[in-house]
Amino acid sequence: MVFSLSKARLRSWQMSDTESLARYANNRKIWRNVRDRFPHPYTLADAEAYISTTQSDELLISLAIEVGGEAVGCVSLKRGQDVARLSAEIGFWLGEPFWGRGIITEAMERLVEEGFDAHGLQRIYAYVFEWNLASSRTLVKAGFVQEGCLRRSAIKDGQIIDQYLFARITQD
Ligand SMILES: CC(C)(COP(=O)(O)OP(=O)(O)OC[C@H]1O[C@@H](n2cnc3c(N)ncnc32)[C@H](O)[C@@H]1OP(=O)(O)O)[C@@H](O)C(=O)NCCC(=O)NCCS
Numbered sequence: 001m002v003f004s005l006s007k008a009r010l011r012s013w014q015m016s017d018t019e020s021l022a023r024y025a026n027n028r029k030i031w032r033n034v035r036d037r038f039p040h041p042y043t044l045a046d047a048e049a050y051i052s053t054t055q056s057d058e059l060l061i062s063l064a065i066e067v068g069g070e071a072v073g074c075v076s077l078k079r080g081q082d083v084a085r086l087s088a089e090i091g092f093w094l095g096e097p098f099w100g101r102g103i104i105t106e107a108m109e110r111l112v113e114e115g116f117d118a119h120g121l122q123r124i125y126a127y128v129f130e131w132n133l134a135s136s137r138t139l140v141k142a143g144f145v146q147e148g149c150l151r152r153s154a155i156k157d158g159q160i161i162d163q164y165l166f167a168r169i170t171q172d
Helices: 015-025 044-056 103-117 133-141
Strands: 002-004 009-012 060-067 070-079 087-094 123-129 145-156 159-169
Touching (some): 009 103, 015 044, 070 103, 103 123, 123 133, 133 159
Parallel strands (some): 087 123
Antiparallel strands (some): 145 159
16 A cells, blocks of 8 residues: 655555664654553564554554655554444554654545545544644644543543544544
8 A cells, every 4th residue: 555645655564664663653752642552662673563563453554654765654543343343543643853744634634535435434533632732733634523522531651631532534
């Protein structure tokens, strides 16, 4: 799967991305805004394990964001199961040197389109930590709507926090 965007390319992960994945993912500012299963520090072994997962997990569509020939970030869809099988959670992060250029918003828009058109999804959603204004903004720019606030629903970095639920459905 390869998509050309205006400032980046989206493509499948390859084992040769291990080094760049570990380098850009190894950032506390990224870790602080994602689930704890995203490791910190982020080692080469962690990168290798993640790339293997992208190749074996049938519910996961994970694409590398490639800029200047290297993988500098990730956009993903994790499909639900049972009655939630037409829904997916979107995940995204970008290497800090590339922030503020609109790369992630365009990547999210493209992946959402793929999720709806090629994979038959009806709903794509994300949970955002209360302090993550950049993520909320990118989701709104990518057409997501804030559906609610899940009060005191997460513990991150030693703090109990609210999470905002954002979603986009096919009719939006
Ligand atoms: C979220 C993330 C991907 C955004 O990347 P980015 O390159 O800055 O995204 P974009 O340039 O496409 O858009 C960012 C928007 O947020 C805005 N923004 C950035 N920081 C902000 C802040 N502190 N308060 C309010 N808005 C903010 C920017 O101004 C921009 O909006 P604009 O285009 O209207 O000016 C990046 O910060 C990241 O990787 N964060 C860590 C991982 C993460 O949070 N993942 C999402 C988990 S739900």
